[in-house]
Amino acid sequence: MRQFACPACGAxxxxxxxxxxxxxxxxxxxxxxxxxxxxxVDAQGLARHLSGTKGAPVLVDVWAPWxxxxxxxxxxxxxxxxxxxxxxxxxxxNADDNPGPCAQYAVQGIxxxxxxxxxxLIARKAGLMSADQLVDxxxxxxxxxxx
Numbered sequence: 001m002r003q004f005a006c007p008a009c010g011a012x013x014x015x016x017x018x019x020x021x022x023x024x025x026x027x028x029x030x031x032x033x034x035x036x037x038x039x040x041v042d043a044q045g046l047a048r049h050l051s052g053t054k055g056a057p058v059l060v061d062v063w064a065p066w067x068x069x070x071x072x073x074x075x076x077x078x079x080x081x082x083x084x085x086x087x088x089x090x091x092x093x094n095a096d097d098n099p100g101p102c103a104q105y106a107v108q109g110i111x112x113x114x115x116x117x118x119x120x121l122i123a124r125k126a127g128l129m130s131a132d133q134l135v136d137x138x139x140x141x142x143x144x145x146x147x
Contacts, residue, residue, distance in 0.1 A: 005052030012052040021086035036082045038090040043098045058089045062112040069128045070111045079131035
């Protein structure tokens with residue numbers, strides 16, 4: 001059984017393995033549980049998604065609006081979200097507005113990519129990556145964490 005936090009209301013939704021999570025709707029607010037675009041989150045939203053997502057990785061792009069490489073990452077991250085679909089939850093966290101999680105996860109440079117599995121940080125990278133590199137990195141890191 002997989003579990004995902006609703007992007008609209010934050011409710012936790014369990015989705016059986018035989019159901020397509022891309023078609024799932026929140027049991028509480030009826031919003032779509034997945035979209036093909038990354039979700040912008042604040043510190044509370046990040047915590048909600050990390051605790052409410054089980055059975056799928058959560059990839060967080062820590063960025064800032066003044067950062068050139070961060071702006072260049074936007075279309076790559078969006079393309080990776082579209083390719084990964086419901087196999088992973090992709091989140092964007094503004095470092096300027098959310099210093100708490102940045103300190104908690106020792107973010108030292110941006111763009112920073114933090115990969116979580118079942119609420120636990122399993123991999124991290126800093127710097128600009130292409131959509132292909134992002135998808136490959138998520139697949140490889142989650143496979144290593146499963147061993």
